[in-house]
Amino acid sequence: MTTTEKDTNAAKVPASGIRPRNVMGKLPRYTAGKPPAVIEGLQSYKLSSNENPLPPLPAVLDAISNWQDFNRYPDPLSTALRTELAAFLDVPAEDIVTGAGSLGALNQLLSTFAGQDENGVSDEVIYPWRSFEAYPISVGLSGADSVQVPLQADGTHDLDAMAAAVTERTRVILLCTPNNPTGPALTSSQVEDFLAKVPGDVLVVIDEAYEDFVRDPEAVNGIEMYRKHSNVVVLRTFSKGAGLAGLRVGYSVSHPQVTQHLRVSAVPFAVSQLAETAAVASLRHHGELVERIQGLVEERARVVTGLEGLGWWIPEAQGNFVWLALGENTPEFAALAEQQALAVRAFGTEGIRVTIGEPEANTRFLALCATYTKGPRVS
Incomplete structure (x- = not known):
């Protein structure tokens, strides 16, 4: 049977009436x-x-050049990477959850903490706009409602307006620093002031995908905020500074009351052996x-x-x-x-x-x- 005949036969299959979720038409x-x-x-x-x-560092390329065990599943907990990160960041390994890039880690957070309640009422996720264009997609897929707060004229977050947007339905707030695509970073004092206005049961996610490039001495350090605030989650990735975008490896750092639930929702085997090995080698050659x-x-x-x-x-x-x-x-x-x-x-x-x-x-x-x-x- 020729390809044309196959295509013709496929066209004769009656429509099934299969429909996606209603939210798909809105994303x-x-x-x-x-x-x-x-x-x-x-x-x-x-x-x-x-x-x-x-490209990745020569030492990283050497570390992955002879990898052959692709017939085996990776460690679902990325133990080697989490151990290396724990020493590098000086945080407990139990507070780190890996994902397929920082976006994968974010999707795990949203699927765990934002969606709909038992009555079908949608939670709300607040974030600046314009910002990372995957935010509205990820929030919508989680079942939550997006609350987009316009940036200020200089491309920075309007933190006062974001704090004012918090309601009883707010479950997660996303801070993108430096903000993609505009570029400014939040300062430590700005984030501290903002956190003081946010209820402690609302997760504040500090998305630091570009933290390797930040040179402002006043810029916020997400790990420092996590150490002081139990509702702060930090997102980081090896895609940008380490040059591992194609390997998809990132992580979140948060406290046990968050990570205990993230481990349930985490996509199994999201970080491959190759990605984990490359990330570990990058950390060991950080200088x-x-x-x-x-x-x-x-x-x-x-x-x-x-x-x-x-x-x-x-x-x-x-x-x-x-x-x-x-x-x-x-x-x-x-x-x-x-x-x-x-x-x-x-x-x-x-x-x-x-x-x-x-x-x-x-x-x-x-x-x-x-x-x-x-x-x-x-x-």
Whole structure:
């Protein structure tokens, strides 16, 4: 039977009437950063997914190069990684729960603590917006309602408005620091003041996917907040600084009254043996990693200085990306970048996030900006 005949026969199967949950029609679709266009005579660069442009450390590649036990399930508790992290962070291993990236760890949290009560009334999850675009999808799939609090004009969280949005239905609050896609980080004093306004039975999740790139001495450290507040959960990942995005390994850190439930809802075997081995090797060679990350931080500073030299306004950049508040000019700039073999991440008519990439890519991006007359100007 030919492929065409198979397709024709499949088309004759009557519709079954299968329908997804009602929430599926309300959820946005996650849009991954697209690859760069191929332009003759130009090296293409992907600056659309906040990926580390550098491969994992040589020691990490060595550690996983001869792995063969793929016929065996991984340790469901990721004991080796949790033990290594416990020593690295100086926290009990029992307070660490691994997941498939920090997003996997977040989904475990939401499925455990946010959904609907026995009467079908939905819980609420508060988070800033715009922020990580998976938030509304993950919250909706959990069965909870999203409460999106608009960012302030400078791209920072409006913490007063977020505190004011808390109701009896609030179960979880998400803080994204540095905020993706705008870039600013929360300070310790801001988070302390915010926590003082939040009921102790509401989980406050500090999402620190980009903490490796933060250089503001006043920036919040999620682990310090977790040590002082029993309702704080910290999310971190090996995807960004360690360059292990393709291996999907992250974790949450929280107190036993949280982790005891997370271990029930955690997806079994979410972290592969390969990912665990790579993450452990990254921690054991953290000094080398810091040097590599510092190079990206210096490139970030070069890009920010270049943009400011053009008179462009850029929110404080504490991640491995910069935010261009281009508004209605967003599609036009994205198209121009594509013509230069640069893939950037456009968000409708709000703005563009540009990952700090290879030096050559950053230089070409700055050259494009120098020719663009509609950039976000300092008022």
